[in-house]
Amino acid sequence: MNAALQSLITRARESYEAWLTNGRPKVNVCIDTSSLARGADETLRIIRETVAREGIDADIGIIGSWGFCWMEPTVTVRTAGGTRTILYGNVTPDRAEEFVRRVLVDGEEVPELAIAVVEGVSNEGIVPLGEHPFMQGQVRRLMANCGIIDPENIDHYLARGGYEGFANALERTPEEIIKEVLDSGLGGRGGGGFPTGRKWDFLRTATAEPKYLVCNADEGDPGAWVNRILMESDPQLVIEGMLIAARATGAREGYIYIRYEYPLAFQRMKVAVAQAYERGLLGTNICGSGLDFDLIVFRGAGSYVCGEETGLMSSIDGYRGMPRIKPPFPAQAGLWNKPTNVNNVESYANAPLILRHGAAWWSSVSDAKDKGTKMFTLSGAIKQMGCIEIPFGYPVRRLLEQYGGGMRDGSVLKGFQPGGPLSGILPASEIDLPVALDPYRERGMFLGSGGIIFFDQHTSVVDLCTYFVGFAEDESCGRCTTCHGGTQRAVEILRRMAAGGGRDSDLDKLEELTRTLVWSNCLHGQFALTTVKLALRYFRDEFETVIREKRDPAGVLSGLIRYEIANQADPLLPEAADICPTDAIVETHEGWTIVDELCVRCGACREVAPGAVRVVERFAQPAAEPTAAAAR
Amino acid sequence: MAAAEPSLEELRQLVSEFRPNRGHLLPALHKVQDTYGYIPRSAIEVIARQLNTTPALVYGAMTFYAEFRTHPPAQTEIAWCSGPTCRILGGDRIREALEHTLGLPLGGYSEDGRYALHLGQCNGTCSEAPQVWVNGRVVGRLTVADAIRLARRIREGA
Ligand SMILES: Cc1cc2nc3c(=O)[nH]c(=O)nc-3n(C[C@H](O)[C@H](O)[C@H](O)COP(=O)(O)O)c2cc1C
Numbered sequence: 001m002n003a004a005l006q007s008l009i010t011r012a013r014e015s016y017e018a019w020l021t022n023g024r025p026k027v028n029v030c031i032d033t034s035s036l037a038r039g040a041d042e043t044l045r046i047i048r049e050t051v052a053r054e055g056i057d058a059d060i061g062i063i064g065s066w067g068f069c070w071m072e073p074t075v076t077v078r079t080a081g082g083t084r085t086i087l088y089g090n091v092t093p094d095r096a097e098e099f100v101r102r103v104l105v106d107g108e109e110v111p112e113l114a115i116a117v118v119e120g121v122s123n124e125g126i127v128p129l130g131e132h133p134f135m136q137g138q139v140r141r142l143m144a145n146c147g148i149i150d151p152e153n154i155d156h157y158l159a160r161g162g163y164e165g166f167a168n169a170l171e172r173t174p175e176e177i178i179k180e181v182l183d184s185g186l187g188g189r190g191g192g193g194f195p196t197g198r199k200w201d202f203l204r205t206a207t208a209e210p211k212y213l214v215c216n217a218d219e220g221d222p223g224a225w226v227n228r229i230l231m232e233s234d235p236q237l238v239i240e241g242m243l244i245a246a247r248a249t250g251a252r253e254g255y256i257y258i259r260y261e262y263p264l265a266f267q268r269m270k271v272a273v274a275q276a277y278e279r280g281l282l283g284t285n286i287c288g289s290g291l292d293f294d295l296i297v298f299r300g301a302g303s304y305v306c307g308e309e310t311g312l313m314s315s316i317d318g319y320r321g322m323p324r325i326k327p328p329f330p331a332q333a334g335l336w337n338k339p340t341n342v343n344n345v346e347s348y349a350n351a352p353l354i355l356r357h358g359a360a361w362w363s364s365v366s367d368a369k370d371k372g373t374k375m376f377t378l379s380g381a382i383k384q385m386g387c388i389e390i391p392f393g394y395p396v397r398r399l400l401e402q403y404g405g406g407m408r409d410g411s412v413l414k415g416f417q418p419g420g421p422l423s424g425i426l427p428a429s430e431i432d433l434p435v436a437l438d439p440y441r442e443r444g445m446f447l448g449s450g451g452i453i454f455f456d457q458h459t460s461v462v463d464l465c466t467y468f469v470g471f472a473e474d475e476s477c478g479r480c481t482t483c484h485g486g487t488q489r490a491v492e493i494l495r496r497m498a499a500g501g502g503r504d505s506d507l508d509k510l511e512e513l514t515r516t517l518v519w520s521n522c523l524h525g526q527f528a529l530t531t532v533k534l535a536l537r538y539f540r541d542e543f544e545t546v547i548r549e550k551r552d553p554a555g556v557l558s559g560l561i562r563y564e565i566a567n568q569a570d571p572l573l574p575e576a577a578d579i580c581p582t583d584a585i586v587e588t589h590e591g592w593t594i595v596d597e598l599c600v601r602c603g604a605c606r607e608v609a610p611g612a613v614r615v616v617e618r619f620a621q622p623a624a625e626p627t628a629a630a631a632r
Numbered sequence: 633m634a635a636a637e638p639s640l641e642e643l644r645q646l647v648s649e650f651r652p653n654r655g656h657l658l659p660a661l662h663k664v665q666d667t668y669g670y671i672p673r674s675a676i677e678v679i680a681r682q683l684n685t686t687p688a689l690v691y692g693a694m695t696f697y698a699e700f701r702t703h704p705p706a707q708t709e710i711a712w713c714s715g716p717t718c719r720i721l722g723g724d725r726i727r728e729a730l731e732h733t734l735g736l737p738l739g740g741y742s743e744d745g746r747y748a749l750h751l752g753q754c755n756g757t758c759s760e761a762p763q764v765w766v767n768g769r770v771v772g773r774l775t776v777a778d779a780i781r782l783a784r785r786i787r788e789g790a
């Protein structure tokens with residue numbers, strides 16, 4: 001191994017070992033965007049203060065995410081002797097002081113908050129981590145350090161096998177590295193699945209100089225946060241992946257483009273890059289190998305199409321972030337018109353694994369056609385919103401039922417979106433499809449970048465289409481009329497439908513639009529109406545009911561429902577009137593009434609006075625049977 | 633309640649580290665916004681001069697992005713999550729309620745500059761859905777009634 005790197009790793013191991021065996025108990029709080037949303041910074045502060053006040057000899061630190069996002073803040077507690085580590089969940093600020101007293105002063109465990117035993121023997125009630133239902137069947141390779149290391153300490157990464165893949169890369173030729181990546185079968189994780197090794201080879205063989213690498217950390221798909229988990233929990237993995245790519249392609253400068261909405265990921269990547277420079281892992285003559293590579297962490301400013309690779313490069317270049325026509329491809333003309341390779345965070349993050357353990361090991365995780373593991377985040381009307389890493393090929397049902405914990409109480413699965421607003425939607429009957437690229441392509445859609453969203457019977461497909469097409473419209477860069485005009489037309493039609501003005505001709509018009517938008521320049525426009533296309537295929541009845549019967553089976557479209565007083569004698573009616581943001585609930589000499597012109601159908605009144613107000617169909621037949629809408 | 637714009641000299645100092653043709657436009661705009669909470673009008677020309685480009689190109693690029701603001705921030709900035717899980721769990725009804733309680737559309741600022749309402753994008757804290765961010769902090773697992781009470785407190789200045 002490269003001598004300089006060897007000594008870095010040795011020193012990091014020594015300091016990590018010394019820390020692990022220093023005889024002090026260790027309490028580590030997950031600080032990531034999901035845990036911060038539940039007050040993890042407060043939890044950490046209270047734990048630190050309590051420890052200081054009580055004079056407890058303990059190491060208090062931070063970790064990244066274990067993927068149990070719905071149980072944040074998560075905390076690990078390791079005993080002084082290091083014989084046992086327990087992962088706890090829901091250690092919210094109000095519980096933090098008592099929690100830390102119990103684990104550190106009284107030396108007990110807190111079974112009611114315990115998730116699993118990470119290290120050491122299991123005892124009654126607390127399962128070993130690998131046997132936790134959320135972890136069974138997960139294969140954590142990319143996430144091997146997530147929740148275990150301090151993401152702001154490069155030594156933790158180096159001590160646990162970090163930069164060994166890069167060390168191996170330094171001993172190979174660029175061609176050999178690319179062959180290894182090609183042999184692994186790694187496909188791009190940003191949604192396209194294009195072989196990463198081939199892309200690297202395009203850049204390697206490009207003749208112009210200088211060459212650039214770009215890491216696409218724009219992760220604009222709402223409902224996807226896999227890249228965020230990696231950057232916030234193990235940022236060095238991404239840097240090491242880019243270094244391997246630099247060695248393979250001859251690029252000397254790289255950019256990590258991080259979306260504006262991820263300030264913590266931005267800050268963590270900056271810290272990680274600074275530490276890599278300090279250790280001589282970035283900059284000139286890296287570890288004496290002759291390799292030069294500079295890495296710049298770049299912050300976006302709120303634009304979905306900047307996740308499209310040419311839009312992203314326009315954005316770095318300082319122009320409006322508008323995608324442009326390909327070819328030329330980035331490997332021919334990218335940043336500043338120079339050869340450039342763009343990969344997703346997760347694509348780069350796989351390279352250290354491939355170079356460290358070999359292509360054969362990497363691809364042997366399953367016999368699915370798509371190789372390697374993939375991270376997914378699960379969200380929607382489910383019980384457990386979290387992040388998993390699994391081999392390709394598992395049925396979506398398993399993701400929902402085992403990892404997502406099933407649908408929420410009272411919710412029945414109506415359908416799901418495999419990955420991103422452009423990917424399309426499928427009905428519940430397709431829940432046994434595997435997570436793999438082909439089945440979605442065959443259906444005229446795509447698997448996407450990892451954010452799977454499950455929706456229930458209370459979700460209107462017309463409303464979902466309105467949201468996803470509205471998103472595509474808002475985020476259209478405006479270059480092609482097909483895209484910006486087409487999405488606008490589609491949204492108008494969908495909004496009119498939801499308002500009760502649907503016409504028989506609307507479905508044909510929407511279908512015509514789905515055929516027109518494929519003529520847009522970039523994939524944003526080409527896929528903007530995928531959801532509509534699939535919805536018209538699988539949920540056509542629902543559109544027909546909305547248009548012809550002016551009735552919404554989900555009972556939510558605001559133009560098709562009406563609120564009315566259900567019980568004049570309900571004592572909570574004054575509270576309902578009080579919460580109404582538009583003062584639509586009024587008391588007249590004939591009793592309480594809801595002024596329909598004022599009512600915005602927000603439903604706050606039904607929350608405070610469930611028995612007093614009900615939802616009815618706006619265009620109900622006089623003696624209609626009670627419907628789903630009324631029953632809700 | 634427009635705060636006084638910073639002086640040209642101050643702005644020139646602030647962006648003096650940036651260079652033309654090095655991908656420095658967004659970093660320069662971010663630095664200005666991180667400092668003042670928005671991009672003052674005069675900063676556009678200062679940045680253009682520093683980067684050897686035109687105010688039109690700077691303005692054009694800046695307005696492409698949802699998060700560059702040309703209006704000073706309100707005391708209380710509320711961002712409503714427009715994302716899918718929030719919507720599936722009733723987020724759009726929260727938007728209706730917020731807009732009517734605050735008397736503002738998305739993107740609106742109260743006249744006295746005390747509060748503003750924005751559209752926010754999902755950042756993967758969906759386990760807190762439906763949610764809003766108040767000055768960047770998640771307030772989640774909201775009912776519509778919770779959102780109305782929150783908005784009333786902000787409106788009343790409590
Ligand atoms: C509208 C649009 C948005 C995109 N957003 C992202 C994104 O946020 N992250 C990403 O990695 N790729 C995104 N892509 C795909 C990129 O253009 C590109 O294919 C990808 O970054 C290549 O990396 P990979 O080969 O490693 O997947 C998007 C594409 C389109 C059309």
Ligand code: FES
Nearest residue numbers: 715717718754758
């Ligand atoms: S949808 Fe609102 S946080 Fe993800």
